[in-house]
Amino acid sequence: MNEAASVEAPTRQSPRRLMRQYELVERVLSYDPDADEDLLNRAYVYAMKAHGDQKRASGDPYFSHPLEVAAILTELKLDDATIATALLHDVVEDTDATLEEIHRLFGEEIAALVEGLTKIRRLDLISREAAQAENLRRFLVAVSKDVRVLLVKLADRLHNMRTLGFMPEHKRQRIAEETMDIYAPLAGRMGLQSIREELEDLAFQVLNPHAYTMIRERLKELAAESGEVLEEIRGEICKVLAAKGLKEAEVTGRQKKPYSIWRKMQLKRLSLSQVTDIFGFRIIVDEVDQCYLALGAVHQAWRIVPGRFKDYISLPKLNGYQSIHTTVRGPGGRPVELQIRTHAMHEVAERGVAAHGLYKDARSQEESEAGVTVPKPVAEAYKWLRGLVEQLEEGQTPRDFLEHTRLELFTDQVFCFTPKGDLIVLPRGATAIDFAYAVHTDVGHAAVGCRINGHHAPLITQLNNGDEVEIITSSVQKVPPAAWENIAVTGKAKAAIRRANRLATRAEYIELGEEILERRLKGLGLSAERPALAKAFPKLGIMDVEDGLEALGRGDLSVREVLEALGVDEARAEENEQPPARRATDAKGRLLRREAILLPKGLRRLPLRISDHTGAVPGERIVGIREEDAIIVHPIFSRALEAHEDAENWIDLRWNMAEVEGMLFPARIRVTVHNEVGALAEVASIISGQGANIENLDMSYRSSDFYDFDIMVEVRDVTHLNEILFGLRHSRFVSEAERFSG
Structure with a gap:
């Protein structure tokens, strides 16, 4: 049932x-x-x-x-x-x-x-x-x-x-x-x-009907047990306020709703018996000054509970809510949760955007900067809604927008400041990375470090209420590390990081495709301008030249297909001729030949070493991690980079495509094969048939039906690697064949 x-x-x-x-x-x-x-x-x-x-x-x-x-x-x-x-x-x-x-x-x-x-x-x-x-x-x-x-x-x-x-x-x-x-x-x-x-x-x-019933029954029991106690506490609060001249203050008790209690139980991993602030009290006064007078009165009368004070009058929530929240050890040492606000604030707290008088006069509507008709005056809550709509106009994908909207809907806020005092509101748990993107997308892309309250801190540091955050940027960094997407909390930051890396990867594949095609045509004594490519790629079902070059760089298209589309008759005969290959690494397979990588100035004397874990090949976006004796080259998708989240340790590297021709580079792949006679032999045959070497082979998992092999192959570039994976995936012995990321 x-x-x-x-x-x-x-x-x-x-x-x-x-x-x-x-x-x-x-x-x-x-x-x-x-x-x-x-x-x-x-x-x-x-x-x-x-x-x-x-x-x-x-x-x-x-x-x-x-x-x-x-x-x-x-x-x-x-x-x-x-x-x-x-x-x-x-x-x-x-x-x-x-x-x-x-x-x-x-x-x-x-x-x-x-x-x-x-x-x-x-x-x-x-x-x-x-x-x-x-x-x-x-x-x-x-x-x-x-x-x-x-x-x-x-x-x-x-x-x-x-x-x-x-x-x-x-x-x-x-x-x-x-x-x-x-x-x-x-x-x-x-x-x-x-x-x-x-x-x-x-x-x-x-x-969750059972949880609801359990909490509702417990609330009934507490209401019966605490009726006199609640009135006693309310009376004590009134006495404390009257002693400070606040005789007209309105003090009411309230019981939390079942879902509010359940959410707290889940968030703080408490049992129902451990939730102590099921009942709370609200103090409503006439003026803002009286709010702080009432706060001082209750704090003088009873000890506060540390970490339970929030001033939403000084820093209102995005929906316009204002109130002071505090918890004290009240009469008998019982924890007493208090909200202190004015009558006007209470009206906003109960009616929200409806309390702002936005709809009383339709004739007062005006055109906003975004071209959206909104009545005056515009409440903070409505500004938030308009902000979401403005993001729609920035062309986010539906998935990105949904992610951002859910985060905006469900999270509490922390209030942080720029060095100039500008307020930045972020979801709880946000990092300095999120702060940088909240300031401006370009600031986020160029961020390499930060100072929080005057002290240097990693960009992955979670921010607290009241933090002053200064973002340190570098003109050298144009694309944020892809690993930041898993660290960022806000949808805006995640989407911007994902988009920047997607565009950077696309640009690299386009450049690689151009170089591959140019080298091949040059070897045939030919060349092809953009107009010729614009006529050739549609024959392959690709209408945009850059899309075609990207597909070529990714290995989704072969050079032979492009040459045939260009009308190069001798392409098929020439395609199989490959120059003698030489390893891109030294005899021990560790140090990378220096000419294969374009290094920033100041780092060119350091040795280069390809990651033993994943390998790296031309056409993949690569990142260097500086260690004591060398720069380790990782593909951007390597999980090993998660241990180096701080951008200060990252070195943006690029392949020197003019020098890597004829070299073989290591790349680790994971292949899942059926437990059948001849399966491993066919895998080896497919790899060697593509002109690649098997440098190392390890069995990482074995069951009665399947084997998982980690194979380090030596290939020319990502196109060559993709051809091998394509061949493996079409073998009846192979269940899966993927690039290994760690």
């Missing part, structure tokens, strides 16, 4: 009595006396008639759903246009109504909002990763045009989650997963904390 099926699904019954038309209007007028009553009345009647006799899975009239969505939005005190949109948000999708009719009856503004919601409803945000990423792109672009689209969608999702128990089991799981992955974090990012908490709890109830 499915785990979720054995526990009662979350159900908050749909209302048996529909909210009357005048009741909804009165709700809106209670906080917005200037609201358009006629608009609200017309939207109510139109939606009710359009949905007619439609029913929900619960059996309630379908119109109860948009009406409840509108009611949720009145709690956020949203404008009349948003409430009308909530009433109309399903009519185009579920009835005979059209957008043209909505535009004619309710105007351009509401028609645009309804259209945005209709598009979002058609998205499936839980699907295969690439499709999910593209859907998330479209979702955020639609929202960025008017954030009210998101607010209506969140209210829509909240009511659907409240009535989720009426849905089939498989749909409950999918909707709950989507809520936890996308909608709850988005609500949090927009500062809608109460909606986020309820969405998380409702989703948690479906996704």
Whole structure:
């Protein structure tokens, strides 16, 4: 039996009595006396008639759903246009109504909002990763045009989650997963904390029902046991504040939500009995100065718990949240968690972006620099959303964008500073590498070191709140080490590193392809200009010259194929003629001939040694690691480089293609063969048939069915190596053949 099926699904019954038309209007007028009553009345009647006799899975009239969505939005005190949109948000999708009719009856503004919601409803945000990423792109672009689209969608999702128990089991799981992955974090990012908490709890109830039930029962027990204690603590806090002149301070107790407790248990690996701050208290005052006065009062009265103090008034969260968090050993030595804020801050904490008055006057909209229409004033939470949309315009791949968005949605922040005092906000666990890329992509690419709070530190150092970070750059470094991608935390840094290395690798393959083709043509007494190549490569199914040269450099195309496409008749006869090969290393197979590598000035006297572990061949991007007696040459994908993450130890090396012709270089490959008679003989035959030498062969694994061999072969370049791998993969004896990375 499915785990979720054995526990009662979350159900908050749909209302048996529909909210009357005048009741909804009165709700809106209670906080917005200037609201358009006629608009609200017309939207109510139109939606009710359009949905007619439609029913929900619960059996309630379908119109109860948009009406409840509108009611949720009145709690956020949203404008009349948003409430009308909530009433109309399903009519185009579920009835005979059209957008043209909505535009004619309710105007351009509401028609645009309804259209945005209709598009979002058609998205499936839980699907295969690439499709999910593209859907998330479209979702955020639609929202960025008017954030009210998101607010209506969140209210829509909240009511659907409240009535989720009426849905089939498989749909409950999918909707709950989507809520936890996308909608709850988005609500949090927009500062809608109460909606986020309820969405998380409702989703948690479906996704992990046993844990939810366990925590809920424990909370009931604690509430019964601690009722008098909580009132006693609240009274003591009031006395302490009154002694400092804060008699009007509002002090309330609160109980954490089950999912919040579960998340803390998972994060800190605690049992339920070890979670001590299940209950907390909130102190709300009138002025900012009173927040710090209250803080001083409680810190004087009780000892603080180290490491549990955060000042989000001085450094607000990205969603605009402001409050002071502290934990003290309160009456009886009990840990007491406190939040201290003003009434205005509390309004923002509860209503988030909806508390900023972004929607009260549609006429105040203006064009932003990104060309996105946003109302004034723009809240910090909305700036974050716009920042995501701007990244879409930078051409990130869907996978990169999804990765970055997930990181942005789910992580807490650390606040760091540049030497000039500029604030850089990063996810918790971010390193100086992430900081460098947050400053500017070019700074990240050129970073070779850093100073944290005035002291030299590795770029892989994790940053803490308040750190001042100075990035040290070098004009020599143009491409960041590929290993940084596994160290960086932010999606922006990871994507930039991946993109830079991809472009650098492509450029090297293009250059190698050019040199291979040029050498071959020169040996035939011929040459080929770009126009000739532009006509030749399409014959091979490649429309771009650089794509063709890259394929040649990678070994995906052979020189013979290119020559035939160029119309060189004698290519086939000449192709098999190879000059006598000589080893690129010394007699012991260790020291590399100096002419094979282009070394930076100042390092040319140091001996060169190819990595014994992986080998290295022309056409592969290579990196040098300086050791005491030599420079060790590694291919960029070598896992051995993970032990040398600091860029100060890396030396950017390049093959000297003009000198490596006719040399043989070592490369380790791993071959998995079937345990059959003649398998190893065929592997050796394929390698020798390609004109390569086997320098060493080791069996690394053996089972009854397969053998794994690590073979060090001597080849001319990466094209030669790829031809060997291609031949091995097409043998019936060979299961896998790959370049060995360590």
